[in-house]
Amino acid sequence: MGLLALGTALEWPEAKKRAYQVREWGIKQLLEIWNKAKGKERDALLWGDEVEYLVVTYSKDEPRVLLSLRQAEILKALAADKDLAKEGGCVPAIQGHTTTAKSKSHPLPVFHPEFGRFMLEATPGKPWGIGFKELLNVEPDMKLRRKIAKEHMLSAEYPITLTTFPRIGSPGQFTYPFYPPSGPRLRSQFVPDEIANPHIRFPTLAANIRSRRGRKVQVNVPVFHDKNTPNPWKDPTVNFDLHNWPEDDDERNGAAPVDYIHMDAMAFGMGSCCLQITFQAKNITEGRQLYDQLSPLGPIMLALTAATPVYKGFLANTDVRWNQISRAVDCRTPEELGERPLKNDRWRIPKSRYASNSTYISTDPRLRQEYMDPDLVIDPEIKAKLVEGGMDDRLATHFAHLFIRDPIVIFEEDLQELDLNKTDHFENIQSTNWQHMRFKPPPAENNIGWRVEFRSMEIQVTDFENAAFSVFMVLVTRAILSFDLNFYIPIKKVDENMERAHVVDSVLKEKFYFRKNPFPQRPSRANTAFGDDSRPGSAMPSRPGSPGLPVDEEYEAMTIDQIVNGFPDGDFPGLIPIVESYLDSVNVDVETRCQLATYLELISKRASGELDTTARWIRNFVDAHPRYKNDSVVDEVMTHDLIGAVIAVGEREAAGKNFAGLGIHGLPRLLGRFRGGCGQETNGERNGASSSGTVD
Ligand code: ADP
Ligand code: MG
Ligand code: MG
Ligand code: MG
Ligand code: MG
Ligand code: MG
Numbered sequence: 001m002g003l004l005a006l007g008t009a010l011e012w013p014e015a016k017k018r019a020y021q022v023r024e025w026g027i028k029q030l031l032e033i034w035n036k037a038k039g040k041e042r043d044a045l046l047w048g049d050e051v052e053y054l055v056v057t058y059s060k061d062e063p064r065v066l067l068s069l070r071q072a073e074i075l076k077a078l079a080a081d082k083d084l085a086k087e088g089g090c091v092p093a094i095q096g097h098t099t100t101a102k103s104k105s106h107p108l109p110v111f112h113p114e115f116g117r118f119m120l121e122a123t124p125g126k127p128w129g130i131g132f133k134e135l136l137n138v139e140p141d142m143k144l145r146r147k148i149a150k151e152h153m154l155s156a157e158y159p160i161t162l163t164t165f166p167r168i169g170s171p172g173q174f175t176y177p178f179y180p181p182s183g184p185r186l187r188s189q190f191v192p193d194e195i196a197n198p199h200i201r202f203p204t205l206a207a208n209i210r211s212r213r214g215r216k217v218q219v220n221v222p223v224f225h226d227k228n229t230p231n232p233w234k235d236p237t238v239n240f241d242l243h244n245w246p247e248d249d250d251e252r253n254g255a256a257p258v259d260y261i262h263m264d265a266m267a268f269g270m271g272s273c274c275l276q277i278t279f280q281a282k283n284i285t286e287g288r289q290l291y292d293q294l295s296p297l298g299p300i301m302l303a304l305t306a307a308t309p310v311y312k313g314f315l316a317n318t319d320v321r322w323n324q325i326s327r328a329v330d331c332r333t334p335e336e337l338g339e340r341p342l343k344n345d346r347w348r349i350p351k352s353r354y355a356s357n358s359t360y361i362s363t364d365p366r367l368r369q370e371y372m373d374p375d376l377v378i379d380p381e382i383k384a385k386l387v388e389g390g391m392d393d394r395l396a397t398h399f400a401h402l403f404i405r406d407p408i409v410i411f412e413e414d415l416q417e418l419d420l421n422k423t424d425h426f427e428n429i430q431s432t433n434w435q436h437m438r439f440k441p442p443p444a445e446n447n448i449g450w451r452v453e454f455r456s457m458e459i460q461v462t463d464f465e466n467a468a469f470s471v472f473m474v475l476v477t478r479a480i481l482s483f484d485l486n487f488y489i490p491i492k493k494v495d496e497n498m499e500r501a502h503v504v505d506s507v508l509k510e511k512f513y514f515r516k517n518p519f520p521q522r523p524s525r526a527n528t529a530f531g532d533d534s535r536p537g538s539a540m541p542s543r544p545g546s547p548g549l550p551v552d553e554e555y556e557a558m559t560i561d562q563i564v565n566g567f568p569d570g571d572f573p574g575l576i577p578i579v580e581s582y583l584d585s586v587n588v589d590v591e592t593r594c595q596l597a598t599y600l601e602l603i604s605k606r607a608s609g610e611l612d613t614t615a616r617w618i619r620n621f622v623d624a625h626p627r628y629k630n631d632s633v634v635d636e637v638m639t640h641d642l643i644g645a646v647i648a649v650g651e652r653e654a655a656g657k658n659f660a661g662l663g664i665h666g667l668p669r670l671l672g673r674f675r676g677g678c679g680q681e682t683n684g685e686r687n688g689a690s691s692s693g694t695v696d
Contacts, residue, residue, distance in 0.1 A: 007411030009204040012211035015410045022407040025418045026425035027382055030399060030441070031389035033423060037442045038284055043449030046127035046280040047477075049470045051142060052273035052459055053120045053149065053159035057176050058643055064636050065643045066176040067118035067165050068157050069194060074120065077152040078111045084148065106137060109145040115205075115270035117197050118175065120149060120159060127280070128474075132592050135474065139467035143654055146463060158647050161459045161466065163272045163308045163321050163614075166639045168195075169263055170313040171237055187216060187245040188265035190237065190312065195267045201409050205432075206266040208408045209331040216247045218255050219263035219327045224315035224504070228631040232258045237312065261311045269328020269354070272308065272321040273459040275466055277473050278440070280449045285363055286481065287450035288395070291439045292362040293480045294473075296487045296514065297575075298436040298456040299356070299497035303506045303560055304606055305469060307458040307614035313639075315622065315632040318502040319615040320458060322436075326352040329434065331408065346404075347377050353405050356498040357435035358491060359398040366486050366520075370551040373491040379404050402433045421445075436498070456498075460614055461646055462653050462671065468599035475596070476575060479582040485518045489555040505616060508609045511557035516571035518578070564607035576604050605672055617670040618642065624665045 010018065055068040078084060107125025114121050122145040128134050149159040167174050169190035183193025185203040187210065196202045210216055223233050238256045242248040247264075256262035281287035306319035330352035335345040342348065351358065358373045376397070383400035387393060407428045414424055423444050430438075440451040454473055460466050479485060493513040500510045558572060566574020579600065583593065605611040612620070622628050625638045634642075645664040652659055659667050 007200075007413040009200045010410045010412060011204075012208045015208055015408070016212070016406060018410050018415055019406040021415060022410055022425050022428055023379075023382065023403050026407075026427075026429050027385055027389075027399075027403065028418060029420060029423050029426040029444075031386065031391070032420045033426070033441045033444065034389070034391055037450070040442065040449055041283050043280055043282050045130040045282060047474055048124055048127040048278050049138065049142075049466070050121055050123050050274075050276040050278075051145060051161065051463075051466055052114060052275075053122070053146075053161055054116075054165055054273060055118050055120060055153065056158055056160055056165070056643055057154070057156045058158055058640070058647055059156050060644065062156075063640060064173065065640045067116075067168065067174060067195075068153075068176050069117040070154075070157070071113060071117050071119060071197060074149070074152055074157075075111060075113060078148070081152065084108050106141065109141060109148060111145075111149065113197055113199065115197055115202055116267060117195060118165070119197075119271065119273065122149065127278075132586075132588050132596075135471050136592060136595055138470055139463055142463035142466055146650065147654055158650070160643060160646050160650065161273060161461055161463075162643070162646060163274065163458050164311065165271070166310040166634050166642065167313045167636065168271060169237075169265075169268060169311075172636075182244060184245075186210070186265040186267065187247040188267075189239055189242060189248070189251070190263065191265050191267050195265075195271070204409045205329075209266060209329055210247070212331040212333065212406065212408070214333060215250050216255065216264040217266060217269075217328050217330055218250070219265075219268045219324050220255075220257060220260035221263070221311050221324060222317040223259055223261050224309070224317040224632050225259075226315065226630040226632050228629055230631075233632070234258055235260065235262045235314075238262050261314045261316060263312060263324070263328075266328045268311070269321070269325035272325055274321070274455065275305070275457040275459045275469060276453055276455045277457075277470055278451050278453045279474075279477055280451045282449070284450045287439065287452050288362040289364055290452045290477060290480065291437050292360045292364065292367065293485060293487050294452065294454050294477065295357060295360065295437050295491075296489050296494050296497075297473075297476065298454070299494060299501045300512055300514070300560060300563055301454075301469070301473070302436075302456040302458065302498065303501040303510070303512070304564070304603065304613070305458040305460060306501070306505075306507060306616075307460065307618070309504070309615045309619050310622070310634050313634050315619065315634060317504060319504050319506060319613070320502055322456065322498065323502055325434070326354040329354045329432075331406070346379075349377055349404065350375050353432060354434035355436075356495050357437045359401055360488070360491065361395055361398045361439060363392075363394070364486075366488060368488070368551060371488050371490045376401055377404050398439065403429055405429060405433060408432055458614070461617075461649060464653065464671070465602060465614075468602045471596065471599050472579070472603050475579045475582065475600075479578050482582055482585070483518075483578070484520045485578070486520060487515050487518055489513050489515050490551065493555065504619075505613070507560045507607065507613055511559055512563065513555050514558045514563050514572060515555045517554070518572065561608045565604055576600055576607075602672065611672045612666065612669045614670065617666050620666045620669075621645065621664075 056065050057068045058065045109122050109125055112121040124141050146159055179192035179194040181190055181192050182188045185193045185207040193203060196206060225231055235256055238251055240251050279290060281290055302320050302322060308321040309316055309319055332349055333345050334340045335342050336349045338348045358376055360367055360371055378397055378400035382403045383396045386396035386399060421444050436456040438453040438455060440453060442448050442450060457469055497512045500506055500512055503510050562570055564575050566572060566577045606613060621642055622634055622638055625641060627635060627637055648662055
């Protein structure tokens, strides 16, 4: 989230009255961008990642680990650092680092605020270029970000890359400094208002979402039933007798059902960390193509990066953060939710403004009408204006869908005069539509092109993993463009996949709808790298694209292993074999290829189950902990030890060391063969395997 300028943020009923104006002006700004940039050509294929961190205070001997609320101070320290501020600064050598940074001139990373006052975001100093060598810079840059962040923290503070803090919202202290719940903005039973970034934008966002809904957000996650978990289970942390705010009635009115971990504030969702990748396309057509083709991969990559098994001190019966964020910012009214007949609101809306995306936007002739969402809600007036302004029907439909939402945070000062050289009103709606893909038009002020953001992945514990998933997505994107791949399936099936990705160990237990034949036409030796069917173990497609096939025969339910690694009897060759073929078709030097192979290997083995997802690793860690009573409770000591383990892994990684002797439960099954450098194989936990669940 970028920070907007300060101003007078309107409270909800006032903001609602100005919503029409923001949409109206937003559409005018969008048309301005469209007319300026629709013919933009030959933009470079740049890309960039975003890594989000929790900041914790941890000490081996303190029994409790806490969320540090010092985001502002840390960002201030980072901003005051002259070396960091110096433009065009070089990536300094990282001590003990074994992977050499290839580019000597990449600017230092940039740090950004996030919703949680315990969060940080870091991006590369400038986007990555198209060169393959550049891919080798990603992991060192991510390690550098972590190192720089740490250097600007107190000695007991650490940036860690877990999606969620396991005990956020638990009774007792979980932040430093301590603030008791609750406050006027969130009105939460469980977290104080001080949990959110104090910049007026964030508390207003939370308060206005709550006001628009007419009650608190309801973030309920099914509890994981272990053998000693009471059945039925009642969330013991819910207080049904509170009378601080009118919203305390929510719990008495059924907001906290049996067998669910109950959470009631935006911080439980937007306080989660993810890994996002933004790609710049060479022109708008390619951007629209990438948006569509990456879309079906969203749920697949969510399942593969699953990392969120614990909420509020309890094991959840889901593995990923997605739906919790969705619910944490669900601003829909009872009428929009279909709980009451429509009277004041304009339409029923099937999804939260944070949800899997509902449109395909490409001009690709392979995009069949049957793939589109039959329940898509659009604002017909907005669409008419966009079409009148020259936008084609399909893209106008996309934006007319995003614009069914109200702007949530409106600054009085911005409503005085419409500035068509700005995009603030457009961005107001666009950037609070948190879909799993985002189509980003060029901003007004500089020379940036049409971009597409891939937003579903969960953050991983190590930078090795985060680099692996980032680079994998880059390679898949290149393969999509190079082979003109076709991953289209009906959007409704993508929605369904998103739900399936939540299932515990969905990576192994679920099947996901996926297109069987991704190739534009029957591949021949002449036009693709997939001509050679004779390779041993080859699972290359054996039949033409079958344009006449009924839609529901174009796809089938596959395991993630089949989608990622391919399967001998199936039509789908597998994402990794596709990427390998792509790499075979271009010139990549041996060293780069070797490094990329370690990334692909991690992903391949996560998909096959040879390695664990982060979520599985955390579950096993909890399960093996001597204090765990098989009752779904993740207590303070277990949280302390888990985070201690995460920090220990991070420190080893930063120092370029392997994990031998770390004695952290299940580490080899998380990271597998851990490279000290390409070719140097080291095993995670060769000596010192321990099931004590503690760090030594
Ligand atoms: P968001 O709105 O998603 O927070 P940011 O401005 O933080 O967007 O940028 C997200 C990522 O996009 C960063 O990694 C950044 O380096 C990258 N990025 C910036 N400009 C471009 C560009 N022109 N093309 C591709 N990626 C870019
Ligand atoms: Mg972010
Ligand atoms: Mg960002
Ligand atoms: Mg942002
Ligand atoms: Mg982003
Ligand atoms: Mg046990």
